[in-house]
Amino acid sequence: MGDGMTHVIIANDLRTGEIVYLTGEGSWTDEIAKARRFEKDTPDLESKLEEVGDGANTVVGIEAIALNGPSASETPVSLRDRIRATGPTVRPDLARPFPNA
Numbered sequence: 001m002g003d004g005m006t007h008v009i010i011a012n013d014l015r016t017g018e019i020v021y022l023t024g025e026g027s028w029t030d031e032i033a034k035a036r037r038f039e040k041d042t043p044d045l046e047s048k049l050e051e052v053g054d055g056a057n058t059v060v061g062i063e064a065i066a067l068n069g070p071s072a073s074e075t076p077v078s079l080r081d082r083i084r085a086t087g088p089t090v091r092p093d094l095a096r097p098f099p100n101a
Helices: 043-055 079-086
Strands: 006-012 019-022 061-066
Touching: 006 043, 043 061
Parallel strands: none
Antiparallel strands: 006 019, 006 061
């Protein structure tokens, strides 16, 4: 049974080092709004983590992260993942806004 929170699968692109999210089509995107949503601790999330982990030729650091809020304003729960989603804290001019911003 899930914990009631929505989760996405996140990784680092090996070529660029950028944070990327798994889409519903199985590709990677740098836009959290396009990421496929999962319920935590469901077989679907666990099997997808294993599947993308086995074929990780283009990404590293694959993990599921929790999101807050209704789907229109979801943001990562942890501070670490919010920073990863928006970009560097020392260069605000390089930051990416959340989809609801």
